[in-house]
Amino acid sequence: MSQHFNFSAHIRNKRLFFYLGCFLLILLLSGCKKETPDNLQPSHDNQQQAVNPKLVPPSAEVPEMSFDEVPPALLITEFLAANDSGLKDGDDDRTDWIEIHNPGQTPLNLSQFALTQDRQLEELWEFPSFLMGSGDYLIVHASGKNRRLSNEEWHTDFKLNADGEFLAIVMKEPRSIVHSFGTRYPQQHDDISYGISSDWVPGEFLLDFESHFLAPSPGKTNGEVLFGFVDDVSFSLERGFKEEPFELILSNSTQGAIIRYTTDGTAPTAEHGEIYESSMNVDATTVIRAAAFKDGYAPSSVMTHTYLFLDDVVRQSPDGEPPIGFPFDWNNNLVDYGMDPRVVDQPAYSKEVLTGFRDLPVISIVMDIHDMFGKEKGIYSHARKDGRKWERPCSVEYFHSGPQPGFEIDCGIRIRGGFSRMDNNPKHSFRLFFRDIYGPSKLEFPLFEGSSVTTFDNLDIRTSQNYSWSFGRDGENGLFVRDLVNRDIQRSMGHLSPNGDFCHLFINGVYWGLYNTCERPEASFASDYLKGGKEDFDVIKIQNGGGERTFATDGNTDAWSRLWKAAKKGVKSNEDYFQLQGKHGDGSEDLDSEVLLDVENLIDYMLIIIWSGNKDAPVSAFSGDWASNNWYGMRNRNHREGFQFIIWDSEHTMLKEDLEINRIGPFPAGNEFSSSNPQYIWQRCLENEEFRMKVADRIHRHFFNQGLLEPDQLKALFDHRVDQIKNAVVCESARWGDSQAPNIAGKSTPGRFPLTRDDHWLKVVNYTRNKYLSQRSDIVMAQLLAKGLYPDVNAPVPSFTGEGGAAQLALSAGKGIIIFTTDGSDPRMIGGDRNASATTYQNPIPNSGEFQMLKARTSYEGKWSALLEIEF
Template identity: 35%
Template structure:
């Protein structure tokens, strides 16, 4: 009977038998190991059969198999007692180094006849408590030596000279005396003979090329044949060419290949090879591709010679392909362009209004070789009006990751510039843009093309302190054809909400556009709208929307419908840009439904019709049932109105993220990132409205025109828009006419002799070091002082808040946090501080603390005041070395700056966080 030492460990076998990443060029080392392995096979088979204990199975790329005691998918090694006696493993050793046989030794543990044992190869070196053993090395998926020695130092089992390349959730196990790949790992169980057919190896990986090369396809699974295609379709038994000899790759090509054994197929592997100089010659008419996309819509595939024949343009186009990541979307051409009106076979680029989904492969590569991914997935069209061929020839796509195509999630650091971005996705948008683009039917919008507006809005909402959609610019190729400049974007749905707000995805309501349900239901939304429409002028009604009593204290019996700071900042962002295509669509909001202690959060989405006319005024916009009605009703409440004034002052004054200097810096950053790609976009789509689907007054849109619009924004829009918006709010009686106080410094580290000066154009300045000078109801709060002379910052940490008051009218608040660098005097180890950070920072309620633990051990978090006194101690138990995350609840901390320290073993990591509520 089969027995298990580690049976209490979580067994979570969700393997699909599919891989995410195609082998790298360096994976040829795995082939060399395999050839050596084959030479030694006869000796090895005999050796394993005669061993008392054998290495019976390994999993060197564990994503969805069993988890260790820490909930981690560590790699693992399975041992099996092949003898008739119980063997104690004390002083037996495992090693991945042929020169170091005793690299990791077993504790005293018995392995009975016919019994299996799992040892996790995690590099954590854990021998106690039993039975969760961990070696002091990890397994290398590209292949390496692995051996087991007995307590006399004699080699008893091994994969020698080394196991070959390993694949995600595909185990390498001993069956009938030889090691084979199998689809489904079998920890603590007899190994299956279900052979895993390896996908073909490509001798050269995807990328950019300037010279022809020979491409070899090989498969280490014996007795297999290989079929490949070059038209984007997936090869199978009936489709494709038999591989016989190396292929000459001398022009842009997409190669898809499968291994075949006994009429069974491997997963398809795809590699795209792009020759940038040839992309410049991409023609308007292509063999096997239709000349029309549906009825009356002229197909457009070409790069414009007027652009590409200019050396300045062509040089920028070619260089741009190595400066942004490349997305290669590959599928059977008919999946995109078939004119057959059939939900199974019709083309998604022809029947654009249908939500059809087709099997595809997507690759991400380039950007300085930092990216390299291939994954099989589904593809749909994405968007609203932009789907219509009469409106736009350049459509957006949505990638979906499902077991029917490949992995259920894409695990990849898609947004490396965003520290708080997830690396696990079940869907991704590839956004083309629609409004203010060169292919729009409206001439003014064509002239306004920047390809930055929506990305800027999402980034700015994040800078304002909120969760926002992460984006990244990229070039898109479809079946090797250049398709233009796009941006990758997360999708706002229940998975997005769970990722960034916690809880369970099944508990979220997500609403968008025309009050459509993405996930969950409309119950809470409708209740919130009804409450707002009933009136929220008095504090009892307003606070109830926030889950509070009339005095502002929490009431757990009241659900929380609103996050007022998020709502206000979202409104300010859209009012600043004077969004012309909102709020009855192009928005999204999400809320956790079950716990009910967080209100709806609003997110920027398709924010393309902004920053057009600098004088446009939409501050009184009021759409029944939508976010602007919520806002306008709430503005009748004095407390909300004052909070709005405070947030407006925070963002549009001093160094706020909507001040001219801040916006111009951000805009310039995005412009620098995409400028070379703008030349490529011009060549691909800049002539569309002039030459293909002709519009009156259409031009050949070029990088020069893009620069003209950029100059208009930077020189004539951003410098004055903040002031115009403030005056619009004042004219609508939405912002106080009395100006907030000015400080001579707006925070940071100061000396003990620093004196803070304040001034105001009118009224008396009231300030507090303990909160808001204004008390609810407009009276002066306790611990508030009238300002007369500059004040000395004597505390190690202090947040100063000040308002001007004239009669019964209060200004918005001015605030700044000052600190002495007390960390210099605290006896703390600061050398590892850069490894520790938290986000968001400043913190309002929750923040994620993240670091790389230098060793495994018991983890303790200390939260300290700037004076060094311990405020809170959090014991988190044992954690393995490497990436560590903890979601910290800062809701009990007062405004200010705090030190937090992570202790693990002999190591102490320190950093600061600022709490502002």
């Protein structure tokens, strides 16, 4: 097949330009001055136009680009991919931005061009019709907001990646690259832009003039280029636990660079911090932040190392006075500092407190103390404030006492929680945000053992609030494991549930107590574990703390509203019930109907809520059961998957006074959309016979035959979490055990003795294990039977005889006949008829030598038992 190419040539500024189709070859003819001709000097008379383009009316006469002569180049002269403190858009957001420049002599209609991150040039963000004059500059915000019709600002549908990626401006027809930064622009840095040096003149090879700029200049000629980047500072000794004093050496491989360091949590700058001159003796708990600087170079990253001396930690502020550098007050927030000598000096605990520190990993938060506790901008001293404006930069280190790997990362930090933001709570929880304005845009680390997910957009650092030793007046119910155990149960059932693990938290080297890391159930979490991108998910929750409003923290509430309305209307008929699952009334798939509900997930979620006696999720007993609280639902709107529900914030569970509590409902919360919740969906679905049968099946799965809600299985999950913190609780006792003691001015002031592990925590552990976990399942079964949610026909009971190939499965029941299948189908058909492919049990079933899934039910006088499922 023959192909034809257009060929032309043109000489400009002593350079020969050859055109072969859309490809350009430039040959240097003779010495060219690096001076921009007068007629090509950029014009900056209208800086407003550079930021706020005016659209061209469709009727305007606009010159078209011609390839008969040298095409006027349209360039990306500058962009900023990590905008920490620079240009804001009209929404007051500091977004990424791209500067477009027309260096030619001819005005251009931008409708011929597009921006892209796609190397295949298929996914384009197209410019609207706009006449860009010769020498003009224009700013496009790379925010992902996708706006191009405004007369004020344009926003792309993508954001820039500070780690480096493809970026180009392209001609739409014929599809070709007008300008790009190679196949991938390099790593970007906070508030340092990248682009084309102002020394470039048309005809010069652009790659030779690419550079970083220390002072971004959107809409203006680019400023002084950087000569390079200073290498990071090296520490002679890794962070972590230390037992002996040591000499710390800081070094840097960039010749001529100066190292500055701080020990107060602030980040060193070219003007702030001590100049490093020689090794330092470190003989006590210390946080060191160091960076290197050199004129004409971008500074290094700030490196942070925390060194913990436990003999020093256990003596921190024994009189309750603030540690050096910490304030006496946190505005109106209750203040509590120090380790209680009445715990750490007690013979029963003096060694175990040291063991407790080494049992768990450490999270060390290091930051400007004013950003944490300051009167004006401190997040801790304004704990009720929320949102991006109350996020502060910090360093986070994660390390163990042993050789296990750890990490250090710069990120953003906020206070998290609802009711716990009260001023009378001295121990708040935190949320970390990994953004490229601070450092890496994601945390990449295998934080949770056994999890397939190792990258995180954010991370919660939670602490017990209700029934804690630091907040409220019910510390003697303090257990610290309730929330994690409830989430462990849901995960063990095979459902999605946020991972979490215990840790010790330090703030600028000061011990802050026992905490636990936790994934946050939002779009990035759903995308990590389920199929789809973050943009595909609707994540629904209730507004913090009050049950005032159901809203979408990601996506929208459209599908959730349809599910709630359908449930409210009624699902007694099979047509209505199965429609929620995208099925016909006979249970067969209806590909024209959307899937709104994951029935098995809803039932298992509710069985955990009921078994645990949860008084604050998803319906709050503290509102008289009129409000919902503490629940998440998520769904991929582009897949045939229904809403799944997440166990969340389960502190009001497994309580001594609630051994016989009944949380089956029905409750009024959910009658209005503002208080809609999964328990309301459950209540409405209970009208349907097929749903009730499925409830019975899930009850049998979890409450019988070593199911997860049998006492022995529950105790195994409970014991695992208790064993993790049995020594670390001593550390929490020393730090917060006296927080609820009245009229104590300092840690050494006589008063009520602090809450301790042996006298308080172990009593709650023993009660929970020996009574609640031992008796609660039987109590709940009686409640479910009384509600008619479990049939009075006994399900088949399995037993095995023989061994190996001679093994046989025997089934027994009381009244009735046992009917089973081994092809995966249910012996009972929808509507209650017998499955034609099912077999009546008469004799033990021999081992066939191949895997079999047996499903069996007992049938008696027209009634069916719950389903027995067993693999053999």
